[in-house]
Amino acid sequence: MRIAIVDESASRAAVISEGLTAFDDCEIFILTERRGLVARIGEIAPDIVLIDLGNPSRDVLEEYFAVSRALARPIAMFVDESDDTAIAASIEAGVSSYVVDGMAPHRIRPILDLAVRRFNAFARLQSDLAEAQGKLAERESVDRAKRILMDTRRITEPQAYAELRKTAMDQGRRIADIAEAVVTAHKLMGGV
Amino acid sequence: MPTGEMPGELRIGFLPLVDACLPILAREHGFAEAEGLSLSMVRDVSWATVQDRLLYGQTDAAHLVAPLAIAATLGRGRPPVPLAVPFVLGLNGNAITLHPDLARLVCPAGALGDPAAVGAALAEVAAQRAAAGRPLRFGVVHRYSSHNYMLRYWLAACAIRPGHDVENITVPPPFCADALEAGEVDGICVGEPWNSVAVERGAGTIVLATAQIWRRGVEKVLALREPVLDARRGEIEALIRALVATARHFVDPENWDANAAILARSEYLDGSAELIKRAISDRLLLSKGSEPVNYPDFMFQYREAANFPWVSQAEWLYTQMVRWGGERFSTEDAAKAARVFRPDVYRSALLGTGEPLPGASSKVEGSLSAQTSVGTQQGTITLQNNSFFDGRSFDPNDLQGYLASLD
Numbered sequence: 001m002r003i004a005i006v007d008e009s010a011s012r013a014a015v016i017s018e019g020l021t022a023f024d025d026c027e028i029f030i031l032t033e034r035r036g037l038v039a040r041i042g043e044i045a046p047d048i049v050l051i052d053l054g055n056p057s058r059d060v061l062e063e064y065f066a067v068s069r070a071l072a073r074p075i076a077m078f079v080d081e082s083d084d085t086a087i088a089a090s091i092e093a094g095v096s097s098y099v100v101d102g103m104a105p106h107r108i109r110p111i112l113d114l115a116v117r118r119f120n121a122f123a124r125l126q127s128d129l130a131e132a133q134g135k136l137a138e139r140e141s142v143d144r145a146k147r148i149l150m151d152t153r154r155i156t157e158p159q160a161y162a163e164l165r166k167t168a169m170d171q172g173r174r175i176a177d178i179a180e181a182v183v184t185a186h187k188l189m190g191g192v
Numbered sequence: 193m194p195t196g197e198m199p200g201e202l203r204i205g206f207l208p209l210v211d212a213c214l215p216i217l218a219r220e221h222g223f224a225e226a227e228g229l230s231l232s233m234v235r236d237v238s239w240a241t242v243q244d245r246l247l248y249g250q251t252d253a254a255h256l257v258a259p260l261a262i263a264a265t266l267g268r269g270r271p272p273v274p275l276a277v278p279f280v281l282g283l284n285g286n287a288i289t290l291h292p293d294l295a296r297l298v299c300p301a302g303a304l305g306d307p308a309a310v311g312a313a314l315a316e317v318a319a320q321r322a323a324a325g326r327p328l329r330f331g332v333v334h335r336y337s338s339h340n341y342m343l344r345y346w347l348a349a350c351a352i353r354p355g356h357d358v359e360n361i362t363v364p365p366p367f368c369a370d371a372l373e374a375g376e377v378d379g380i381c382v383g384e385p386w387n388s389v390a391v392e393r394g395a396g397t398i399v400l401a402t403a404q405i406w407r408r409g410v411e412k413v414l415a416l417r418e419p420v421l422d423a424r425r426g427e428i429e430a431l432i433r434a435l436v437a438t439a440r441h442f443v444d445p446e447n448w449d450a451n452a453a454i455l456a457r458s459e460y461l462d463g464s465a466e467l468i469k470r471a472i473s474d475r476l477l478l479s480k481g482s483e484p485v486n487y488p489d490f491m492f493q494y495r496e497a498a499n500f501p502w503v504s505q506a507e508w509l510y511t512q513m514v515r516w517g518g519e520r521f522s523t524e525d526a527a528k529a530a531r532v533f534r535p536d537v538y539r540s541a542l543l544g545t546g547e548p549l550p551g552a553s554s555k556v557e558g559s560l561s562a563q564t565s566v567g568t569q570q571g572t573i574t575l576q577n578n579s580f581f582d583g584r585s586f587d588p589n590d591l592q593g594y595l596a597s598l599d
Contacts, residue, residue, distance in 0.1 A: 034367075053236070053241045053244065053245075054236070054237060054241070055237070055238070056237040056238055056364045056366060056367070057238075057364065058238035058240035058241060059238045059239050059240050059333070059334050059335075059362055059364055060361075060362045060363070060364065062240050062269060062335070063334075063335050063361070063362035065269075066268075066269055066335055076269070077269060077270050079270060079271050084248075087248060088248045088249065088250075091244050091245065091248045091250060092250065096240070096241075096244060
């Protein structure tokens with residue numbers, strides 16, 4: 001079975017592709033370039049096309065598939081009408097699939113399920129990474145705010161932290177936000 | 193049901209285009225809130241994804257190209273899902289932009305062209321290019337878009353056969369300027385701000401507004417699944433009232449700057465307020481560095497009951513789907529397409545308000561060349577010129593006769 005993965009994110013495409021190698025009868029093609037996409041799809045003649053919902057080329061591909069209905073291997077959006085929740089899960093995960101006419105649903109479903117799982121795993125990875133980076137940045141600004149308070153008010157580190165925490169509680173804001181405000185104010189006042 | 197669990201909360205899908213303005217501004221100016229609604233906007237980059245989110249319940253309603261609402265109902269490209277259109281988000285607002293070299297050959301500089309004259313000149317170039325083995329190529333945003341139907345209507349009426357004398361392809365709006373620049377297309381028909389973006393880049397010259405092809409042509413609609421409309425009828429009627437209030441506010445020149453600034457924000461169009469204001473104010477720069485040209489009613493968002501979903505407009509769209517989709521006319525499909533537009537919902541939402549309501553639900557399209565008062569259920573409506581550039585009119589009582597007359 002020939003599977004084309006259309007995704008402008010090369011790293012996500014790799015994550016999906018790696019998962020699909022578990023199926024031994026699959027040949028996988030990754031397309032990350034927008035230019036010449038339709039021509040490449042034509043050359044590959046895939047049985048299944050997986051494309052992320054955020055891909056701006058979806059309307060172009062659908063046009064091609066609509067025209068391809070006149071060809072020998074018409075392709076259509078895959079919808080297993082017996083299972084609406086599976087399609088909803090796939091839309092939720094952010095992946096859509098197109099399949100050549102006549103392909104048996106039982107051959108497609110495991111591939112689509114795997115793509116959905118991989119898409120979700122990738123999204124989780126991304127959000128974990130963003131969260132970790134955010135935490136790191138927050139810790140940095142808290143450290144800098146503490147240093148500013150210690151230097152300007154000649155207080156100890158625990159006192160500086162207590163000040164930040166108290167202000168945050170009084171104002172109903174996060175410590176990181178208060179720290180960020182201190183750093184910004186300090187910069188504006190000519191500090192470094 | 194994944195969406196709309198809280199009463200009054202509606203998620204609305206959209207593409208970053210100027211004519212997504214009404215739901216965005218209904219949210220931003222508090223018109224939705226005043227009707228007890230809380231709107232959240234879901235932005236996407238392709239109509240396919242806007243459609244999927246709507247069909248599979250990730251959004252409650254969507255900003256949609258009108259023909260796509262009919263295509264979804266009839267099951268073109270996907271299994272059929274009945275959609276309902278209780279409100280038209282606007283008329284026209286698109287333009288035809290050609291590569292500057294081609295524009296110089298077919299259109300006098302400094303003004304929008306005359307559709308018939310530009311078409312006649314274009315027919316000659318198209319013949320030369322086809323003979324040279326490099327046929328002219330035009331891009332539109334979607335197979336099931338008003339852009340596609342307006343462009344083809346114009347070309348065909350100028351004796352240029354789409355798909356024979358010229359090629360027609362799909363180009364996503366954000367890539368229209370790129371495609372012109374790279375020579376992948378010779379012309380595009382797209383909504384704003386993408387014509388203006390091409391102009392600013394020196395990649396294109398605007399030669400026609402689609403309002404010159406059909407003076408009052410239906411463009412984007414508010415679409416939702418029929419069962420959602422039935423289940424949440426009260427909220428949808430509240431949304432219609434909020435959108436009408438927004439439309440009235442939108443056309444007031446006092447508000448143009450503020451509205452352009454809101455639409456330009458990163459969560460909405462993520463673009464230039466200056467370019468967005470050109471469309472809103474009907475003042476377009478046709479080519480880079482030129483003076484703005486005022487073309488009244490380039491976009492048409494409010495007057496003359498512009499938001500009323502005329503059944504005849506849905507039927508015109510269906511005739512174009514048959515004409516260009518290579519499919520046979522079906523009385524059954526025509527009836528299904530007509531039922532997508534829901535003037536009954538529009539009426540019940542606005543009955544008893546100050547908004548004028550037409551007395552009829554269908555009209556002969558393109559029959560008016562001058563101001564005409566029409567019968568109303570409430571208020572007064574004076575329709576202005578709504579003609580097609582070739583002088584034809586569309587009688588919804590004879591769809592097959594109309595189709596036959598186009599061959």
